[in-house]
Amino acid sequence: MRPVDAVITKFVDETPSTRTIFFDTFFEQVPGQFVMVWVRGVDEIPMALSYENAITVHKAGEATSALFELDECDSIGIRGPFGNGFGISGKNILLISGGVGAAPLAPLAERAASSGISVTTMLGAIKKDELLFGKRFETAGKVLIATDDGSEGRKGYVTDLLDDNDVDADRFDSIYCCGPEPMMKKVLDSSIIPEKVQFSLHRYFKCGIGVCGACCIDGLRVCKDGPVFRGDVLKDTEFGKFKRDGCGCKVKV
Amino acid sequence: MLTTKISGLELKNPLMLAAGIMGTTGGSLKRMARCGAGAVITKSIGIEPKPGHPNPTMVKLRCGYLNAMGLPNPSYKLFQPEIDEAKHAGVPVIASIFGVDASEFSVIAGAINADAFELNVSCPHAEGYGAEIGTDPALVEGITKAVKNATDAPVWVKLTPNVADITETGLAAQKGGADAVVAINTLRGMAIDIESGHPILGNRFGGLSGHGIKPVAVKCVHDLYSALDIPVIGCGGISGWEDVVEFIMAGARAVQIGSAVGDNINIFSDISSCLEAFLSLKLWTLDDIYGMVHEI
Ligand SMILES: Cc1cc2nc3c(=O)[nH]c(=O)nc-3n(C[C@H](O)[C@H](O)[C@H](O)COP(=O)(O)O)c2cc1C
Helix, strand or coil, rough: CEEEEEEEECCCCCCEEEEEEEECCCCCCCCCCCEEEEEECEEEEEEEEHHHHHHEEECCCCHHHHHHHHCHHHCCEEEEECCCCCCCCCCCEEEEHHHHHHHHHHHHHHHHHHHHEEEEEEEEECCHHHCCCHHHHHHEEEEEEECCCCCEEEEEEEHHHHCCCCHHHHHHHHEECCCCHHHHHHHHCCCCHHHHHECCCCCCCCCCCCCCCCCCCCEECCCCCEEEHHHHHHCCCCCCCCEECCCCCCEEC | CCCCCCCCEECCCEEECCCCCCCCCHHHHHHHHCCCEEEEEECCCCCCCCCCCCCCCCCEEEEEECCCCCCCCHHHHHHHHHHHHHHHEEECCCCCCCCCCCCHHHHHHHHCCCCCCEEEEECCCCCCCHHHHHHCHHHHHHHHHHHHHHHHEEEEEEEECCCCHHHHHHHHHHHHCEEEEEEECCCEEEEECCCCCCCCCEEEEEEEEEEHHHHHHHHHHHHHHHHHCCCEEEEEECCHHHHHHHHHHEEEEEECHHHCCCCCCCHHHHHHHHHHHHHHCCCHHHHHHHHHHHHH
């Protein structure tokens, strides 16, 4: 498909480093799918839809910085949604979110809560004012917080909450995890049954449609077979250890 | 029933993974072999690591796909482990290589260990490489000859359709000592975003692949079969078993499948079983239909 022209209608600064960009076009998605966002003349990058008509951007590279420089009424090109999103199952689910990993998890929380599923979220960020979508997760259910500097909730990584007695991962039917790869790797390596956890992965995408193979983790195409994978599929793969740069060279995660 | 021999390589079926598709890592090549490919070609590998062109690098159009990856690759110095890992799947692994001149091609071919080499003199969107040399018969002959001197492995030359007469470059490859030719690489193309006037591809233009190019590829194979003594490997727009039959009837000894892998990762095993059923039904063998159209 050619890129759809999406005109920017509104910006919301969510945290000091993240901004939600709303546009005039709605995309029907399964939370966890991604769209390719084209800043014309700059680059095209994969992003989660944080709402049906919005993306939430964390300033990182050239393309995300260019997204921060756009104004209302500017337009971007959007292709997708692509890939496989989260499979929602069970009566009682746990979300584990780190940083901007909240972008695909917030719509999941809302969709699950609206169909009567009990949602608990472990929400982590480097500090209090970087906690993303806290209100959305609270509206959907229970929220436990961790910050690296202890400015809110437990001091430490969001995965440390698993060691607390009030989060017993075993009592949840399904667990959904998105955030920095080392955080997700910790969850994968924890005592939680890997079949129970769905991880939403991030890789450098080129074609975005499962042809070129640039985003492969041991033959798994993150763009087409993922970006959501069950934990047991990721066990004993490059996940959490290596990724490929633009040339295809192995680099440490 | 589908076993095929080409330039000394034994294939369990005549269906190979085309260069540049799932070909950058040992893991992805292995997966495609396990999904039923008779052989796999790697991503084209060059002298230095190359990140390729900026995104968008590929877009699906009504008639097929347009891509301008820009030959991203980790360089031959880092690539041998990926080939070695791919070999574990038990099918031939062919290294696709590219360079600016005969000496770059030979350095890579001399350093890499693979079951065969495929010379990419046909990429339409990388400045100084690919089709910029692949349209000149003298350069094609010279590069082929140099690589033949640098390696004992079979050498295939992948041809560009962006020429007036593909048999000229095909004959040049044969003269240079090629063991087979592969036809075709992508056709030059471009797509423009009408909302903004921007070219969609980061590189502005690229190469067309997918079902729209199949008739072009079938004609190239047909002409090469007539003109050459070495085998022709068909490529371009295959997405089903009927396409494979058509290519073989045009004169292809084997075929390669690229873009269609995106939507059907099991395309190799799917096509193998249908092809076998078709041949049984017709009481034909692969040899019976090979070049059939030329006898009619
Ligand atoms: C994403 C993509 C990357 C490609 N990369 C290469 C490459 O590195 N070397 C090469 O010789 N051909 C490359 N090609 C061309 C294919 O190998 C093939 O010749 C062409 O796509 C036609 O086949 P198809 O219609 O089955 O895709 C690439 C094609 C695509 C779509």
